[in-house]
Amino acid sequence: MKPSDDPTSTVIGPPLGLAIVLLAIGLVLLTGKLLARRLSRRLPQMSDLAGRTTVPGAVVVGSLVSRATLKTIRVDAGDGVVRLDEQLFGDLAGAVDHLIVLVLIASMTWLVIRVVHVVTRAVVKGVTGSRGVGSTRAKRARTQVMLVNRVVTALAVVIALGWMLFTFDAVRGIGAGVLASAGLFGIIAGVAAQKAIGNLFSGVILAFGDALHVDDVIVVDGYWGKVEDLTLNTVVLQVWDGRRLVLPVSYFTERPYENWTIRDEAIIGAVFLRVDWTVPVADLRTRLSDFVRAHPLWDGEVWNLAVTDVQENGLVEVRALMSAADGSAAFDLRCAVREELIAWIREHHPDSLPRVRADFLPEPA
Incomplete structure (x- = not known):
């Protein structure tokens, strides 16, 4: 033409x-x-x-x-x-x-x-x-956004790769054979990946529920730390000493764990002392009040001291309570209160330190 x-x-x-x-x-x-x-x-x-x-x-x-x-x-x-x-x-x-x-x-x-x-x-x-950054709603939003970003990114990349492959005639030509064997392959893959798929659904349930969020303070098997990351497969816990504890998400749907910040980050800490019966409880309570009220980590809400138990070894158990803004502050405040009460008893009432009493009866003549 x-x-x-x-x-x-x-x-x-x-x-x-x-x-x-x-x-x-x-x-x-x-x-x-x-x-x-x-x-x-x-x-x-x-x-x-x-x-x-x-x-x-x-x-x-x-x-x-x-x-x-x-x-x-x-x-x-x-x-x-x-x-x-x-x-x-x-x-x-x-x-x-x-x-x-x-x-x-x-x-x-x-x-x-x-x-x-x-x-x-x-x-x-x-x-x-x-x-606010520390609110439950904000933590839930951050957790869900992380999951949505990862899911959308993974789906978009997979769809894009599939779309690119099907632009090649050779790949399109073998499509019929792949689809014919997809049924058997799907059954085999489903059986082999049953645990992985269950873990994946556990991650979705955990992320979109209210039981666990990023930045929550939890206790798992005696490990105290903050949730650093939550994916579809794992939960990364930053332990107080800097270590990272990596657990499968299915762990948190099958076993109990402590969440200190599930609704509110404020928490009440407790300090237990085992002392002699001669301890002046009223004076000890006054000392706790003066110390806690002057401490910057106390949130101004709760403090108390009570005798909670009488033990068989001749000691009494005294429990001191104090509240703080979050789990980390509560831990530091508990340590400070424990040190202060021990030092105060040792200095002002050394006779009230733990002791074991025994009566030695004279031998019969």
Whole structure:
């Protein structure tokens, strides 16, 4: 076909066609950048979204414009009119078009992940600003956002890889055989991955429930620490001495554990002393009151001292209670109270220190 035979085609030379493609991509990138900057100025709350989606959005639009331009513009090849991509790349035109499709799929996946990340961050920021960082609702939101980000990222990547693979004719050709054996493979995989799948569902239940959140202070098998991370498979506990205890999420759905901050971070600590019967309880209570009220870790809510038990070895058990803003402060306050009461008894009433009494009867004559 000659150039004049198709009145609907725009016939240009290859250099001009390539220049049009590059110009179109440049205009798209420049327009996207200007729009993002203008949006950030007009709507400051959208600045994070505009800043994080500008590059992937520009790649998406640039890929679409490139593909449309290369396939739409017709150029004069001397012996006829051909598409611009055929003139520029010859036999490699199909490969170049395939590469652009792969870039488009990857950039769309990148854009979706960025949008979800920005939206979830905005949700957490709004909840934290209205409720406070340490509130139960804020911790629940952070935990759920972490899970949503990871699930969406994993799904987006898997879907994108599958989409990319099915753009290859060879992969599409063996699809029928793969689907035919999928039933048997699914049964085998289901049996083999039964425990892993159960652990996965346990992670979802744990993250979207109210039993455990990131930054909660818990006690597991005698280990006291803070929940540092919660994934679909594991819970990472930062122990008080800096170690990390990694447990499967199924542990927390099958076994009991202590959560000190499930509703409110404020907690009451207890200190137990075993002393002699001669201890002046009233004076000890006064000393506890003076010390706790002057201590910066006390939250001003609860303090008390009571004799809670009489033991068979001739000692009495005294329990001192004091409240603090969170589990860490309560632990430090308990240590300080214990040291103070021991020092006060040793200095002012040494006769009340623990002792064992025994009567020695004279031997019969």
